[in-house]
Amino acid sequence: MDLDSVLTRRPSPGPEAPCDAAPEKGPGAGRLQRARAGAVAVLHRTGAVAAVLLALAAVGMMIGEPVLIPSLAASAAVLHHTPTLPTAQPRTVVVAHLLGAGAGYAVLAVAPSAPWSAALAGGLTFAATTLARTPHSPACATAVVVVLQTPAAARFVPLLFGATAVLVLGGVAASLAHPAADRYPVRWW
DSSP states (O other): OOOOHHHOOOOOOOOOOOTTOOOOTTHHHHHOOOOOOHHHHHHHHOOOOOOOOHHHHHHHHHTTTTTHHHHHHHHHHHHHTTTSSGSSSSHHHHHHHHHHHHHHHHHHHHSSSSSSHHHHHHHHHHHHEEEETTTTTTTHHHHHHHHOOOOOHHHHHHHHHHHHHHHHHHHHHHHHTTTOOSOOSSSOO
């Protein structure tokens, strides 16, 4: 049973039904079909985002670093909601988060962990991602997390890289699993 058959009002045709079955007729048939397709897409994307975030949360809890979830949850939303935009492409997602971590650690090198220094790290991340042509606003949250949580860089940065790779691979898998969805990625680099 697929989601489309659950969302329909009439039973889905069995294997003996002709492939060229007539579409629904009536004044709202086209809107109903678009609504069904939209609902299926929303359920698919929501499931994909939740699955990737649950996997990242489980890994984070096992190694004692659950601090990645805020910024990666925002990245997952960008990636699955707008998969064709430049801000969702793999290079942008991975590089921007690494720049955010770098900005966070750079600020920590010269300032204490405080809300004002976290704001400064977020601003530096925005500048760095703009200059690198990798605009991805959730990366600003990565910088803020680094400054406020002060995780060990030797542990946090590889985890961040791996988590962004999992996020991107989850987007690819979701795109392949739902043929009607927008293709992801549009470009790798």
